[in-house]
Amino acid sequence: MAVLLKNYNIFTTEVTFLLKFPDSKVVQPGQSLTISCQVSGYSLTDDSYATGWIRQREGKPMDWIFHQWGGGTLRQNDALKNKFSYSRxxxxxxxxxxxxxxxxxxxxxxxxxxxxxxDTNKHKPGQKLSS
Known part of the structure; x- marks a missing residue:
């Protein structure tokens, strides 16, 4: 796997894939795992952008996990909020x-x-990303 930069349009939102992780990580059931991503080319405090996480399970639609706007507004997938935590x-x-x-x-x-x-679409609650 390698760094992947790709645009993906979802609900008039431009999504740029910043990083697809280069190594597989294996954990045993019940364990936890932390992954970090360093951004470049913009500031995490710029409210024109949100940074977050999505996942692609084999044979399933893409799952949006959460994203946070530069100003601090955090949107989470309610179905996954007890499974994943986010920090910046x-x-x-x-x-x-x-x-x-x-x-x-x-x-x-x-x-x-x-x-x-x-800005007119930026803070729609419950916005879910799927392919």
């Missing part, structure tokens, strides 16, 4: 996802993503 370090330009109590059904390619779209 604006000074280091990193965003981190931690999965707890991971199970075989959590096997997926996890993507760090940047989203940008017009």
């Amino acid at each position: 370090d604006t000074s280091a330009g990193t965003v981190t996802i931690t999965g707890q109590n991971l199970q075989p059904e959590d096997t997926a390619v996890y993507y760090c993503v940047r989203m940008h779209h017009s």
